[in-house]
Amino acid sequence: MTSFKVGALLRFLAEMLHPVVRRDPAEVQRLAGKFNELLAVDGFELYPAEYISGLPIYAGGARATFHGARPDWKFEARPLLTDPRVLHEHQERIRAGLERDPAAAIASCKELVESLCKIILEQQGIDFPPGEDLPPLFKRVTPLLGMNADAVADHAKASATVVKILRTLTTTVQGLAELRNQLGLGHGRTAPSPALTRHARLALNSTVTVTEFVLDTWQDRIDRGKLPPRSL
Template identity: 70%
Template sequence: MLQQHLTRIRAGIADDPAAAIGSSKELVESLLKIILERSGEQYAPGEDMPALYKKVSAVLGLDAGSIPDSARGSDAVKKILRTLTTTLQGLAELRNVLGTGHGRTAPSPALARHAGLALNSTVTITEFLLDTWQDRVDRGLITLSS
């Protein structure tokens, strides 16, 4: 599923940047749902991406409040985690403004560079979330749900 999104995004950057932006947001949203489902967590069918991420960050221990002040580099880590939240919100907003969502009535002004930014943000976010999730599973902090 995730690979299909990634293939669609890469193929559309030059030819259909609006679709690539929409697919970038959808890839992140799909991953958030997969993590929640595989971790045995519930979410409502209509929950938006920020709400899904809030649940995932709690499951993975990624909210800035979960980082102890005594941890080495804690201030820097907290800044990056807050930026991750902001980037996810920005990706959702970019999809709403330049992407294919919400039944556009005019062509999108999205350019390939906007789609590339969405793709690169998506890859960074999804790799970090997958790596963190796998770490938590490997250490027995999360039990996989069937």
């Protein structure tokens, strides 16, 4: 297929997902997933190029990496995130910086996880100091969502392995904060950051793992009545 035909096809599929054409975010997500499964075989993908009223406007292009050229958490499809605009802002900064400004992308990865922790704590009515950094914030979220090692039943099958993985999540968050301090922006650096694109993608992959598990666990706890849906 010629590049012209590929471009035309990608534009047509993107139009099918436009908020004016389809109003249901869940349907858009489902269709985008199906389209990308088929497109990935030939090395292409659809990705949110911009947002309008929190809804994605898709574009198409070559798929360059594991998460695609434009990583997308699909926050608008998460019912618990009633106002995900700040998360979208972090996501856009990550996308913009992966290749052009890895240090900024690393900083935005850390800030995305930090913002998510604050959103969860605020919505569940849990107080925290205004200037608290990511590691202590995450330590407040883990027991709330039953993600700490103490929450795993001793009799659970493979419980030792689950405990190790949960502890690794905490270590990953700590590492993300340290990576931002060492390679990211902030703290009045006196020399340019040595961050490379591969470092930014390491931060991205870590952020995807942590945020998706946290969001899935939060939804599960709400669905099973372990947490109230929102603070009063």
